[in-house]
Amino acid sequence: MSLNECNYITQGNFYALNVTLLGKRILQHIGLNPGRLQIEFMSGGDGLLFAEVVDAFVKQVQALGPLGKGAEENIGSQALASRLSSVMKLVPYIKIAKREKLTARLTNEAAYEAHFTSEEIDSLFENVVSYYIEPSACKACMTCLRRCPVDAIDGRKNWIHVIDQEKCIKCGTCLEACPPLFSAVRKNF
Amino acid sequence: MEGKAGNFKVTLTQHPRYIREDKCTGCGICVKYCPVEYPDPFNQAISKNKAVHVYFSQAIPLVAYIDQSCLYLKEKKCLVCDSVCQADAIDLRQREEKINVAVGAIILASGIKPFDPRNHAEYGYGKMQNVVTSMDYERLLSSTGPYRGEILRASDKKHPKNIAWIQCVGSRRTTMGGNSYCSGVCCTYTQKQVILTKDHAPDARCTIFHNDIRAFGKDFERYFQRTAALPGVRFIRSYVSVDREEPENRNVVVRYATADAGVKEETFDMVVLSVGLTPPADHLGLAQTFGIALSDHGFNRADPVNPIATSRPGIFVSGAFQGPTDIPESVFSASGAGSLCGTLLDKRRGKLTKERIYPSERDVAGEEPRIGVFVCHCGANISSVVNVSSAVEYALTLPNVVYAKEQLFSCATNSAQEITDLAREKGLNRVVIAACSPRTLEPLFRDTLREAGLNQYYMDMANIREHCSWVHSKQKEAATEKAKDIIRMSVARARRLEPLQEFDLPVNKAALVVGGGIAGMTCALSIASQGHPVHLVERDKELGGMARRIPTTLEGMDVQAHLSDLIRKVYQHPSIHVLHDAQIIDVAGYVGNFETTVESERGVSRIQHGAAVIAVGADVYQPTEYLYGENPQVVTHLELGERIAEKDETIESAQSVVMIQCVGCRTTERNYCSRVCCSHAIKNALTLKAINPDMNVDILFRDMRSYGLREDYYRAAADKGVRFIRWEPEDPPKVEAGTGEDGRPVVKVTVADPILGQRLELDADILSLAAAVIPSPSTDAIASLFKVTLSPDGFFKEAHVKLKPVEFATDGVFLCGTAHYPKHIQETINQAYGAAGRVLTLLSRDTVVASGAVCAVTAKKCMGCGACLDVCTYGAIEMQKSRKGDKAVVNPVLCKGDGLCNAVCPTGAIVLQHFTDRVMLSQIDAVSAISDSVLQIDEVTACD
Structure with missing residues (x-):
């Protein structure tokens, strides 16, 4: 069935599809088989189809073996955990960078594959932005510090602010918040 | 029935169900053991059901009934249902009961009866096995149908690959036993059946024999185009007859006339008769009992200014008893009947309502979770597959579970009371009900918690029926293990649940x-x-x-x-x-x-x-085509109607009036049917013919969409000599100014007639255009x-x-x-x-009450990007300025809890309460009792 057949107007199924397509590319990027994630659309009357799809998917995942141990995966547990954790940390950044594509409405199945490309996702991870505060320009005015959604900025009144890169989620709020007169927050590509 | 508006006395006869409705839980165990099979009326008698059964799977109430084919009712034998029923719900001594009710208003919502083609030899229904009605076919398509959603032929149980639909069966006919009106819904339901057939079998060939495609409803024109564009689908405009059955394979031979190739014969695996709608079964009796007048067709005789009213004050009709109607019209006439009753009975509004009072809510925020698990047998629905006792024992081993118990039917009144009592006695502060889907019974169990003085959001349902016993009936051991998994997940979720408040906002009465x-x-x-x-x-x-x-x-x-x-x-x-x-x-x-x-x-x-x-x-389209606005002889239907009413001399003395339909719609630019223009044209044509029977009136149309009871006027117009000439969109009529044979100025209209196969030239004194209805x-x-x-x-x-x-x-x-x-x-x-x-x-x-399970924003985490605002369908999110930047704020009254905003929020600032990441992840983590990979991900996601 096609996605716009839903009579309710929320149509979240389009978004679910986008997130899945993105998720598959991310799996691929960190060396996991994208076949571990799948989305299928069906109506409430498609019980038999549901069973069929789930059975096939279970078989497919069983054939792949445990996470990271698949034929072309071969990632050690430590490495896997660290890759997963670095991806998890970038979720806010990815959501911001891909905001438009994540809310697109793909009506044509042929367009699924190309919605996110491997090159695009590889480059997304290779060119992760970072933000830092230029100490010479910072007037320690607390504006960015107050607005940072994750409390990643250290500092006090009259105490130059510093971004804790471990905590930073790269949302760019500080860049926007810093008064243009100072322009102390810088973006690194 | 007696009395008058505001004060009716109605005597109802209730036929015995032979089941105590208050005890039956719809578990279906009686159906399993009943030895009598008889043709299932809900499945159009295609498959068998038992003498005791639930009428259909979504029946409300979900309660069985016993049919007259029951051995006990016939011969006082058997009683096996009584002995297997664990709810003591069977009562074969029930008798017909008379019930007297006093009411202020009555709504007749008796619906329709599908046309029965059995006595019409030309269709072969009842004689040829592979001729079915559209109602039969509807059941064949359904996953709860006779073959569980497989389309099979009655003769050999094979999948038909070449299917024909015959439209207008019992409709648009003046022959004996048919109805002269158009049933209005068949064109579109047939298209739905074609689309579903193609979903079932993409290589199936579908042929629809029709007279006009009446896609007059909202979005129906697009739906028709979608159907027609499917590979292997043909729409053929022709009258057909079912000729014979081929004896060797029971295929059906159909004869039809075509414009170019004369009469043709074609063989199909299956023929579906698209039967029309007729008045409810006992419409005459109904009319007599309630003292209302019927139309000649047997529907309610409509008051032109209020189609919901009947000839008797205080009695209203909704739905298809007004005449053939589709679902949206039925729904709004139903709601309208409600409003008319409201007007009549406004002074008594609220007089019989009682307010429920709940005990005050216990604050358990500081307590460790104390979870009670109730595992339901659902009669035998769950317990015949899942080992319930073992599930209960297992539940007791789970963290924070302090009490577990099995129940025959958790939803029964005494069981709900038991949950309330035990929650108090054992000091429970969370409850898990391992039973069925929350879709049906969640409100009941939430209420149970409120009765126990607990916040209603401290409850979770583990669905071990639909998600387990019903789908794994053949793998009992594995099903028991799965039920334990589901319970473990539910307990993990319950541990993290938080109390939520629903709150009331006052309503302005204007x-x-x-x-x-x-x-x-x-x-x-x-x-x-x-x-x-x-x-x-x-x-x-x-x-x-x-x-x-x-x-x-x-x-x-x-x-x-x-x-x-x-x-x-x-x-x-x-x-x-x-x-x-x-x-x-x-x-x-x-x-x-x-x-x-x-x-x-x-x-x-x-x-x-x-x-x-x-x-x-709405507005009316200003045509740019057919010389409109350039030549004074060209008008719209609306203008023509006005000028007829003004007794305009030019109109009354016209020798010839030509009308062109579908001007400005059913085009790529406006891809919809304006619905009213066909009837509008017929109305003007009939009025003109009444003024001057000798006037030539020609209506150039694409499909005449005089749906429903309007069909009679279409026929009357044809009888009075109005000519209806069809044109194809590829070859629309051509219009130019000219002079008639007698030298009078006319509009010359040329149109290709596909039936006569020639171009007709018409001299019109007035050309009237069916200008589209536009927003x-x-x-x-x-x-x-x-x-x-x-x-x-x-x-x-x-x-x-x-x-x-x-x-x-x-x-x-x-x-x-x-x-x-x-x-x-x-x-x-x-x-x-x-x-x-x-x-x-x-x-x-x-x-108005706002649910507790709605979204909320942690202002600190909100970066003010507005992504949530863009995806909210319900306008429930607003940005508010603060000294820490723009922050999203949710209006809980408008939030429907769909969670789209959660998915797009980069920082996780907006959360759907009752379904927070914390709650969902704890449930997902419990999927597997022990698993390396889950643990790995756990470490990573342990950020909350």
Whole structure:
């Protein structure tokens, strides 16, 4: 069935599809088989189809073996955990960078594959932005510090602010918040 | 039935069900053991059912009944059902009962009966096994149908690959036993069946034999195009007969006439008869009992100004007893009947209601979770597959579970009471019900918790029936393990649940109606007559809208007389405040509490209201084709009707009038049918023929869409000599100015007639164009003010095409009239009452309740990006300025808890309560009792 057949107007199924397509590319990027994630659309009357799809998917995942141990995966547990954790940390950044594509409405199945490309996702991870505060320009005015959604900025009144890169989620709020007169927050590509 | 409006006494005969309704839980164990099989009436007798069974799988109440084929009822034998029923629900001594009820109003919603083609030899139904009706086919398609959703032939249980549909079976016929009217719904339901057939078997070939494709409903034209574009689908315009059955394979041979190749024969694996709608089974008895008048066709005899009323005050009709109707019309006439009853009985509103009082809620925030698990047998539905005792033992081993118990039926009144009592006695502060889907019984169990003095959100349902025992009946051990998994996940979830408060907001009792046409005025009067102030806002200097330009309807209703009556009633009503020359400048607030700013003849006013109705109507297309605006002899149907009513000399003395249909719609630019123009053309044609029977009237059409009872007028027009000539969109009529044989100035119309296969040249004194109905120019502005959406064709988009045809996704805003889609005056009146009914449902309450399971924002984490705002369908999120930047704020009354905002929020600032990441992840982590990979991910995600 096609996605716009839903009579309710929320149509979240389009978004679910986008997130899945993105998720598959991310799996691929960190060396996991994208076949571990799948989305299928069906109506409430498609019980038999549901069973069929789930059975096939279970078989497919069983054939792949445990996470990271698949034929072309071969990632050690430590490495896997660290890759997963670095991806998890970038979720806010990815959501911001891909905001438009994540809310697109793909009506044509042929367009699924190309919605996110491997090159695009590889480059997304290779060119992760970072933000830092230029100490010479910072007037320690607390504006960015107050607005940072994750409390990643250290500092006090009259105490130059510093971004804790471990905590930073790269949302760019500080860049926007810093008064243009100072322009102390810088973006690194 | 006796009495009068406001005070009827009705005696009902209740046939015995032989089941105690209050005890039966619908578990179905009796059905399993019953030895008697008889043809299942719900599945069109294609498959068998038992003498005791639940009528169909979604029946409400979900309670069995015993049919007369029961051995005990026939021969006093058997009683096996009684011995296997664990709920003690079987009672074979029940007798017919008389019940007397005293009511103030009566609604007849008796529906229709499908046409029975059995006695019509030309279709072969009942004689040839592979000829089925569309009702039979509907069941074949259904996953609860005779072959569990597989389409099979009766003769050999093989999948048919070549199927034909025959339209208009029992409809549009004047022959004996047929109905002369059009059933209105068959064209589109057939298309649905074709699409579903192609979903089942993509290589199936589908052929539809039809007379006209009547895709007049909202979005139906697009639906038709989608069907026609499928590979292997043919629409053939032809009358057909079912000729014979081929003895060797039981295929069906059909004969039909074509324009180019004469009579042809074709063989199909299966033939589906698209049967029409007929009045309810005992319509004559019904009419007699209730003392109402019927039309010649056996439907309610409609009052032209109120299709919901009957000839007897206090008795109303909704749905297809008005005449053939589709679902949306049935739904709004039902809601409209409710509003009319409300008007009649307003003084007694609320007199019989009782308020429930719950014990006060215990604060358990500081306590460790103490979880009680109740595992339901569901009779044998669960326990025949899942080992319930073992599941209970297992539950007791789970962390924080302090009590577990099995119950025969957790939903039974005594079991719910037991849960309440045990929750108190054992000091439980969370409850897990391992039973069925929360879809049906979650409200009941939440209520159970409230009775126990616990917050109702401290409950979770583990669905071990639909998700387990019903689908794994053959793997009992694995099913028991899976039930344990589901319970473990549910317990993990319950541990993290938080108490949530639902809260009440007051409702302003006034309504705002935008638009003072027939829709707006009818709706305003209906609301005001039930004691609510109404502000009626009209763009023009006077009321009436488009109806001012319509002298009569096809059925002969005097529109102008009705309109002046409506206008007088509106002005005289003390609770209706009319603002003319008005424009809405701003709309603030939300359901129950709107404030709308209107600029009108009285200056700027701020109106407080609880509900709003959008009834801004539609406009008419100004044709740019067929010399309109260049040649004075070319007019629109609307103008022609006005000039006939004015007794215009040029019109009355015309020798020839030609009408062209579908001008400006059913095109790529406006890909919809304007619905009213075919009837409009027929109306004008009949009036012209009445003035001068010798006048030549030609109607050039694509499909005549005189649906429903309007078909009779189409036939009358043809009988009176009106010529109907069909044209194809690839070859539209050509029009040029010229002179007639007698030298008079005419419009020369040339059209290719596909039946005669030649070009006809017509000299018209008047050329009348069926100009499309287009959205009102104010539509866009109104839509953005009220935060409601539009359909692709530019009309307002309702919340659900079928089930919520007068509501918007935005709560508290309602819709009626042609602003929704082109429609006839009677349909508009139905919908206007329908919108009033929905408004009353809201305004008659003192408060609106906001659910606890809605979204909330952690302001600190919000970076003010607005992504959530963009995806919210319900306009529930607003950005508010603060000294820490813009922050999203959720209005819990408007939030529907769909969670789209959660998915797009980069920082996780917006969460859906009751379904927070914390709650969901704890449940997912418990999927597997021990698993390396889950643990790995756990470490990573342990950020909360």
